Amino acid sequence: MKISLIDLKRQYQTIKEESDKAVLDVLNNAQYIMGENVKSFEKEFSEFLGAKNSISVGNGTDALIIALRALGIGEGDEVITTSYTFFATAEAISYVGATPVFVDVDIETYNIDTKLIEEKINNKTKAIIAVHIFGNPCDMDEINKIAKKHSLFVIEDAAQAVAADFKGKKIGTLSDLACFSFFPTKNLGCAGDGGMIVTNNDDLATIVKALRVHGSGENGLKAYNILNNIDEVVEEDKSTDNTVYNPLKYYNYLIGQNSRLDELQAALLRIKLRKLEEWTNNRIENAKLYTEGLKDTNLVTPVTQKDGKHVYHLYILQSEKREELCNFLETKGIATGIYYPVPMHLQKVFKPLAYKEGDCPNAEYLSKRTFALPMFPELKAEEIDYIVNAVKEFN
Structure with missing residues (x-):
């Protein structure tokens, strides 16, 4: 797959x-x-x-x-x-x-x-x-x-x-x-x-x-x-x-x-806007399937802001073995993405601002651990099941 x-x-x-x-x-x-x-x-x-x-x-x-x-x-x-x-x-x-x-x-x-x-x-x-x-x-x-x-x-x-x-x-x-x-x-x-x-x-x-x-x-x-x-x-x-x-x-x-x-672009966006609530609900349901399926793994699943509605533009996980896991999933035909590998304060273009490692420890920590699994409204339950099982196989 x-x-x-x-x-x-x-x-x-x-x-x-x-x-x-x-x-x-x-x-x-x-x-x-x-x-x-x-x-x-x-x-x-x-x-x-x-x-x-x-x-x-x-x-x-x-x-x-x-x-x-x-x-x-x-x-x-x-x-x-x-x-x-x-x-x-x-x-x-x-x-x-x-x-x-x-x-x-x-x-x-x-x-x-x-x-x-x-x-x-x-x-x-x-x-x-x-x-x-x-x-x-x-x-x-x-x-x-x-x-x-x-x-x-x-x-x-x-x-x-x-x-x-x-x-x-x-x-x-x-x-x-x-x-x-x-x-x-x-x-x-x-x-x-x-x-x-x-x-x-x-x-x-x-x-x-x-x-x-x-x-x-x-x-x-x-x-x-x-x-x-x-x-x-x-x-x-x-x-x-x-x-x-x-x-x-x-x-x-x-x-x-x-x-x-x-x-x-406006003509296309008008059509898509009418579908947005349905697509958003699909994303939320897909996220629930992921989170439920991965609850017994050592991966950190997303946490929603208190009083907020998360719409899962991306479904982000944390792993201590991010590179190895992403490479393994690739062998299974599963695409992943890394968001974001370098936090803003450590980007070379902002070097004149004199930030250094340790200034934003949480951002630095996440930049080494976070990655995204496939997420879009048309994603099928059987595809999520396949992805979850592949992640579990690695773990």
């Missing part, structure tokens, strides 16, 4: 007819940029989360960069985040000219250890980026409490956590700005790159809308007015066609960037 870490072809087959039609409809309509599918997807995503504003962008990394810029974070500022995450979280902080300040993680949930945040705060600190790693929600109550006490912004890096929740509220609605990725392997993935920024703050939403399209047009002017405390009514011109010609894009008010979700 051969089992992939994620099987995108299998998922496509479940929505093939709808997806093919949606793509052809976009091609026939020939409206490729900022069209009706993008507008509808943004609205539907907001409704799904229970948020006021969802602004689509080109990818999850752009989402983080634009979110930081919308908050005015840049040179001389510091942003606190976890050391145990994908590089984009820290990269975005550095990209805007700020300095990432790394905090160790809770050894059980793998999320930022909230008890260690306050000691990292100083007069340069402007924000906390909370990463809901692997789909496991952070303790947002504690993070927001700390942020409020010190007048800091909070950004959720929800790239791996779409459909997760904390105390009954969807991840993505518990911060000033939240960032999502629609990279194909994500729980809600498109057929290329895509991202979303979510906020309940209308002014921040306007600034984000401006920054994603070169700071131009009505939103550029609105954002300029907001940032400069100018009270002026700006009428929106809905008569123009962004695909062919929009004269307003030649009037620029902020230094922004080009980061837009295209119509093809």
